[in-house]
Amino acid sequence: MPALADPKSLTEIPLFQNLTCSQLEFVNGLVRRRQFPSGSSVISAETPGEVVYIILSGTVKIKADQPDGREVIIAILGPGEIVGELSMIDNADRSADVITQEDCVVLWMDRRAFEALLESIPQLTANLLRILSRRVRMATEQVRALCTLDVYGKVARQLLVFADQYGISTPSGVQIPLRLTQTDLAGMVGASRERVNQAVVNLRERNLISVDTSYRTTVREVDRLRALVDER
Numbered sequence: 001m002p003a004l005a006d007p008k009s010l011t012e013i014p015l016f017q018n019l020t021c022s023q024l025e026f027v028n029g030l031v032r033r034r035q036f037p038s039g040s041s042v043i044s045a046e047t048p049g050e051v052v053y054i055i056l057s058g059t060v061k062i063k064a065d066q067p068d069g070r071e072v073i074i075a076i077l078g079p080g081e082i083v084g085e086l087s088m089i090d091n092a093d094r095s096a097d098v099i100t101q102e103d104c105v106v107l108w109m110d111r112r113a114f115e116a117l118l119e120s121i122p123q124l125t126a127n128l129l130r131i132l133s134r135r136v137r138m139a140t141e142q143v144r145a146l147c148t149l150d151v152y153g154k155v156a157r158q159l160l161v162f163a164d165q166y167g168i169s170t171p172s173g174v175q176i177p178l179r180l181t182q183t184d185l186a187g188m189v190g191a192s193r194e195r196v197n198q199a200v201v202n203l204r205e206r207n208l209i210s211v212d213t214s215y216r217t218t219v220r221e222v223d224r225l226r227a228l229v230d231e232r
Contacts, residue, residue, distance in 0.1 A: 004028055030116065034105070038102045046093050050087075155189055155196055176216060
């Protein structure tokens, strides 16, 4: 049974953009659909990588646990992102854990299906290279920010990154449709939750952001927030 009722809806996913109708039908016949409850382990570090996932809805975090028990969050990903592709490419074990932040619906395919797509659809390979290149650029920017910005600048910059990547325009500003807790932000910017809390409270008091009860952040003043980062 096809994963999606309309194969053309796959074009909303960066990995499958610019594919022909016949190629989309081929992809739809290979991928499978699955739902993960909030808090589920999708991928465990140091295990063989035999499945790749594409997020349709929900939020996942990619994390690595330190020997002292601290959790380092490498990335938080939302709809349209691919997860677990590196192990499929280099045949190495998984390098991090992937945990759902909320209920998630994903598409998945095993190694055989993934390799068949890469071999038969050159456009898909080109799309994958663009995705990986974007992630390398984002990782480079993240390293630079961690080295040069204070906690307030790091938090503000991270929110801008999410707003640029996932933001939805609303009358109140640009909403980030990802579940982002202060603990998550602390894990991403390498600071304590207390320091991140101070930064978030300050940004809210200055009416630069707002946070609803489901941990969705809205950037109310994008230009002002960007100027704040430049000042740090």
